[in-house]
Amino acid sequence: SYVLTQPPSVSVAPGQTARITCGGNKIGSRSVHWYQQKPGQAPVLVVYDDSDRPSGVPERFSGSNSGNTATLTISRVEAGDEADYYCQVWDSGSDHPRVFGGGTKLTVL
Amino acid sequence: QVQLVQSGAEVKKPGASVKVSCKASGYTFTNYGISWVRQAPGQGLEWMGWISAYNGNTKYPQRLQGRVTMTTDTSTSTAYMELRSLRSDDTAVYYCARDLNIVVDHSLGSTAMGSWGQGTLVTVSS
Numbered sequence: 224s225y226v227l228t229q230p231p232s233v234s235v236a237p238g239q240t241a242r243i244t245c246g247g248n249k250i251g252s253r254s255v256h257w258y259q260q261k262p263g264q265a266p267v268l269v270v271y272d273d274s275d276r277p278s279g280v281p282e283r284f285s286g287s288n289s290g291n292t293a294t295l296t297i298s299r300v301e302a303g304d305e306a307d308y309y310c311q312v313w314d315s316g317s318d319h320p321r322v323f324g325g326g327t328k329l330t331v332l
Numbered sequence: 333q334v335q336l337v338q339s340g341a342e343v344k345k346p347g348a349s350v351k352v353s354c355k356a357s358g359y360t361f362t363n364y365g366i367s368w369v370r371q372a373p374g375q376g377l378e379w380m381g382w383i384s385a386y387n388g389n390t391k392y393p394q395r396l397q398g399r400v401t402m403t404t405d406t407s408t409s410t411a412y413m414e415l416r417s418l419r420s421d422d423t424a425v426y427y428c429a430r431d432l433n434i435v436v437d438h439s440l441g442s443t444a445m446g447s448w449g450q451g452t453l454v455t456v457s458s
Contacts, residue, residue: 256444265451271444313442319393321379
């Protein structure tokens with residue numbers, strides 16, 4: 224089945240830009256979704272279809288996808304952005320069509 | 333607004349079964365599919381399967397085939413996930429999640445999971 228690779232952790236100072244990557248074979252040809260999960264809470268969708276934001280998600284969250292890497296970018300990082308972030312794609316025809324990356328812990332220094 | 337409210341925590345013995353419910357409100361239940369996702373302690377997210385609330389069609393990954401059954405009750409806008417032959421490694425928080433978009437043919441598609449339940453902790457221990 225399709226494999227998504229995320230770095231285990233990313234650290235950034237408040238006010239800076241965080242970039243969380245999600246690697247996969249020709250991932251640029253797939254739609255990528257990103258979820259934020261804070262401790263003890265359910266995941267929340269923050270970016271879908273590579274770069275769209277659900278209503279209520281700040282514009283500071285953006286996404287891109289090309290080649291073998293998708294990226295979630297968080298601008299002007301705030302302490303409240305500290306969370307685990309998961310990418311997810313659709314692997315049509317697969318036994319396991321909804322695939323998650325392993326997750327990235329974003330630490331705000 | 334869309335709400336998914338799940339049933340409470342469960343403690344089960346190995347070999348037993350558990351059935352978790354997910355009551356939906358704030359939208360037309362039969363228009364959207366629902367996935368179940370679980371998260372073992374300290375681990376990442378694992379997709380467990382999907383059900384169409386429109387026609388009851390399901391899709392399960394091979395590794396859970398034969399142990400998991402997903403159903404819906406359209407009269408109460410409730411989705412259910414039953415997992416049988418429980419093992420200790422089934423200990424996890426189980427989430428239901430609604431598809432973000434309506435899929436034209438009500439099939440499992442590439443849409444994201446837009447709304448999530450609060451989670452149900454299932455503990456399997458002797």
